Each structure stands twice: as C-alpha cells, then as structure tokens.
Amino acid sequence: MTSNLSPLPQHDLERGAALSGIAEGGEVGPVQSGWRLALREFAQNKLAVTGTGILVFFVLFSFVGPLVYHGNILTSDLLNTNAPPQPGNPLGTNDQGFDELALIMKGGQAALEVGFFSAFVAIVIGTLWGAISGLIGGIVDAAMMRVVDMFLSIPFLFIVLIVAVRYGASVLSLSLIIGGFTWLVPARLVRGEVLSLRVRDFVAAARVAGAGRARLVGKHLIPNAIGVMIVNVTFQVADAILAIAALGYLGFGLHYPNQDWGDLLSNGVQYMQDGYWWQIYPVGACIVLVVMACNLVGDALRDSLDVRLRRR
Numbered sequence: 001m002t003s004n005l006s007p008l009p010q011h012d013l014e015r016g017a018a019l020s021g022i023a024e025g026g027e028v029g030p031v032q033s034g035w036r037l038a039l040r041e042f043a044q045n046k047l048a049v050t051g052t053g054i055l056v057f058f059v060l061f062s063f064v065g066p067l068v069y070h071g072n073i074l075t076s077d078l079l080n081t082n083a084p085p086q087p088g089n090p091l092g093t094n095d096q097g098f099d100e101l102a103l104i105m106k107g108g109q110a111a112l113e114v115g116f117f118s119a120f121v122a123i124v125i126g127t128l129w130g131a132i133s134g135l136i137g138g139i140v141d142a143a144m145m146r147v148v149d150m151f152l153s154i155p156f157l158f159i160v161l162i163v164a165v166r167y168g169a170s171v172l173s174l175s176l177i178i179g180g181f182t183w184l185v186p187a188r189l190v191r192g193e194v195l196s197l198r199v200r201d202f203v204a205a206a207r208v209a210g211a212g213r214a215r216l217v218g219k220h221l222i223p224n225a226i227g228v229m230i231v232n233v234t235f236q237v238a239d240a241i242l243a244i245a246a247l248g249y250l251g252f253g254l255h256y257p258n259q260d261w262g263d264l265l266s267n268g269v270q271y272m273q274d275g276y277w278w279q280i281y282p283v284g285a286c287i288v289l290v291v292m293a294c295n296l297v298g299d300a301l302r303d304s305l306d307v308r309l310r311r312r
Contacts, residue, residue, distance in 0.1 A: 037304075038227075038304040039304070041303070041304035042300055042301065042304040045300045045303070045304070047296045047299070047300060048296060048297055048299075048300030048301075048304075050293075050296065051292070051293040051294070051295075051296030051297040051300070052293075052297055054289055054290070054292075054293035055290070055293045055294070055297065058108060058112065058286070058289070058290055058293075059112060061105060061108060062105055062106075062108030062109045062111075062112055063109060063112075065105045066102065066105050066106065066109075069101065069102065069105070070102075071089070071098075071099030071101055071102025071103075071105075072097070072098060072099050072102065073098050073099060073102045073103055073106055073257075073259075074257065075097075076096045076097050076098070077093070077096075077097030077098075078096075078097055079097070080093050080097045081093060081094070081095050081096065081097045082094065082095055082271065082274075082276055082279075083097075084276075084278060085278055089101070091104070091278050091282055092276075092278040092279070094264075094267060094268070094279055095267070095270075095271070100264075100278055100279060100282065101282075103259055103264055104261070104264065104282060104283050104286060106258075106259050107259045107260045107261040107263065107264050107283065107286075108261065108286060110171055110244070110254055110258060110259065110260040110261075111241050111244060111245070111260050111261050111287075111290070112241075112290075113171050113175070114171055114174050114175050114178065114240055114241070114244045114260075115236075115237040115238070115240040115241040115244075116237055117171075117172075117175040117179070118174070118175040118176075118178040118179035118182065118236070118240040119179070119182075119233050119236035119237045119240060120179070120233075121175065121176060121178075121179025121180065121183070122178075122179040122180075122182040122183040122186055122236050123183070123186050123229055123232065123233055123236065124183075125179070125180070125183035125186075125187070126183035126184065126185070126186025126187035126188075126189075126190060126232075127186060127187075127190050127222060127225070127229055128217075129144065129148075129183065129187040129190075129191075130186065130187040130188065130189065130190030130191035130192075130193075130194065131190055131191070131194050131217045131221050131222055131225070132144070132213075132217060133145060133187070133191050133194075134190070134191040134192070134193070134194030134195045134198065134221075135194055135198055135213060135216060135217060135221060136213070137195075137198075141191075145188075145191070148184050148187055148188065151181065151184055152184050154181070156177075156178075156181035156182070157243065157246065157247075159177070159181065160174070160177050160178065160181070160243070160247060160252075161247070161250070161252050163177055164177075164247065164252045164253075165252065169247070169252060169253055169254055169255070170254070170258070171254070171258070174244055174247070174253075174254075175240075178240050178243050178244070179240075182236060182239060182240070185232065186229065186232050186236070189228050189229075189232060190222075190225050190228060190229065193224075193225040193228050194221050194225060197220075197221055197224055197225065198216075198221070202220065203216065203220055203221070206219075206220055230301055231298055231301045231302045232298075234294045234295070234297045234298035234301065235294065235295070235298045237294050238290075238291045238294035238295055238298070241261075241287065241290055241291055241294075242287075242291060244260055244261075244262060245260070245261050245262035245265065245287050246262060247262060248260045248261065248262020248263040248264075248265070248266060249262040249263075249265055249266045249269075250262075250266070251266060261283050261286060261287050264279070264283045265280065265283050265284060265287070267279065268280040268283065
C-alpha cells in the first residue's frame with residue numbers, strides 16, 4: 001500500500017526547524033566578550049552616562065577653561081572686592097578682588113589632580129598588597145591583614161593635618177599622604193577576589209606549568225581582579241576630593257598661589273552673613289556634583305562588571 005503523503009518542500013523544513021529552535025531555547029545571538037557586554041550595560045545606564053558627562057565637563061572646565069577664560073587670580077584689586085556677578089566677572093570677586101570663576105577653575109585642577117593621583121597610589125599599593133596576601137595565605141596573610149587593621153585604626157585625617165603643618169601642603173604631598181592611607185579598602189577587596197581566584201583551574205594549570213608567585217600575581221590574578229579595582233577607583237577619587245576639601249576648609253590645604261575648592265569654600269563662609277552667595281554656592285555645587293558623578297559612575301561600573309547584578 002503506497003502513501004499519498006508528499007514530502008514537504010525544503011524551505012518549509014528549514015522554517016519548521018528554525019521555529020522549533022526558537023520555541024525550545026530562543027534565538028542565539030552572536031557571542032560577545034565580557035568587557036563588551038559590560039560596556040553595553042554601562043552605556044544603557046542613564047545615571048552612568050550623566051555621571052560620566054559631569055566628570056568630562058569638569059575636567060574640561062578645570063584644565064581647558066583657563067586657556068579660554070583669563071580671569072585675575074594673581075593681582076589684588078582692592079577697588080573691586082566682593083563684587084557681585086557682573087560683566088567681566090561672571091561669578092563675582094572675592095575679598096581680594098580675585099575673579100571667582102577663575103579661582104574655581106584653578107581649584108578644580110588641584111582637586112582633580114589630588115583625587116586621581118591619590119586614587120592611583122591607593123589602587124597600586126592596595127592591589128599588590130591584597131594580591132600577595134591572598135595568594136600566599138596562612139601566617140603571612142594573617143600578618144599582612146593585621147597591618148591593614150592597624151592602619152585602619154589610625155585617623156588618617158589627623159595624620160594629614162600633622163604632615164601638612166610640618167612639611168607644607170602641595171598637590172604631590174597631599175596625594176601621597178591620602179593615597180598612603182586609603183589603600184586599605186582596595187587591599188581587602190583584592191584579597192577577597194584573589195582568595196576565590198586562586199582555587200580556579202586556570203591558576204592550577206599555571207602552577208603546573210611552572211609559573212612562580214610573581215607571574216601568578218602579575219599575569220593571572222591581578223588581570224582577573226581588575227573589575228574590582230576599576231570600580232573602587234571611582235570611589236577613591238570621590239573620597240580624596242572630599243578629603244582635600246575638608247583640609248582646605250579647615251585651613252590646612254593648599255595656599256596661595258595654589259588654591260583648592262576647600263580653601264575657596266572656607267573663605268566664602270566668612271561672608272555668609274553678608275549675602276555674598278557667589279563665594280559659597282558655586283564652589284559648593286562643584287564639590288557636590290563631582291563627588292556625586294564619581295559615585296554614579298562607580299555604582300554603574302559595579303552593576304555592569306558584576307555578572308550577578310547585570311540586567312538580562
């Protein structure tokens with residue numbers, strides 16, 4: 001008995017197979033690297049894009065702005081002191097007749113330089129310390145972590161004040177001091193990451209291949225812990241900017257001819273009752289916006305680099 005069923009056309013078979021695949025597991029997209037997925041996730045975060053835009057704006061404002069806007073910040077103008085915003089002085093002048101907008105640009109240079117350089121110092125020291133401690137383990141790990149605990153018990157702002165009074169405050173000295181006391185958190189974070197990485201198969205394979213501890217740290221552990229480092233950098237920058245602002249507000253920051261935002265804020269607060277708002281609110285807004293932008297970028301980086309927090 002012969003069957004009357006005719007074979008399906010080829011295109012119908014292909015279409016049925018495609019529909020079956022979609023029904024079972026969905027469409028399979030192109031394979032993308034983890035960094036590309038993280039970048040896509042970061043770009044889709046509106047707060048992250050806003051924070052990045054704010055940081056870029058202040059970098060250009062502080063370093064490119066003085067090349068375009070030439071305000072008086074060197075010669076006292078006693079006939080134009082505490083002047084409100086006016087043509088030629090968009091944000092008014094201070095008690096010395098210095099242009100407030102030009103001072104904010106100058107102060108932004110110092111704040112950003114200290115913030116980024118101290119974050120770099122903290123990340124380098126903390127990463128090496130945490131990676132070595134986590135890889136070696138045992139008594140060495142316990143001893144190195146006790147050193148971290150000891151430094152955490154020291155009020156670093158008090159030490160910074162002593163050093164600033166004794167040796168004078170400069171961008172380099174403040175960056176080294178702040179970075180030298182803020183590497184403790186990165187060290188703990190990297191140590192925790194290394195403790196989970198050192199039991200992975202690729203580390204065991206590197207050991208079998210004859211890789212020493214230095215190669216394991218430099219070639220395998222630190223590159224795989226870089227996500228934690230990148231996220232922490234943004235918070236380090238924000239903390240450093242707040243620290244130098246606090247020092248300047250207390251009168252122990254940079255001094256003329258160098259200026260930072262804390263110095264400007266401290267000088268403006270003296271005239272709060274006189275209604276000289278242009279000496280307080282603009283520089284205060286700069287501090288708030290930069291710190292907020294660093295935190296927004298840090299939160300977005302954490303969400304985009306951590307697979308568990310990444311949106312599907």
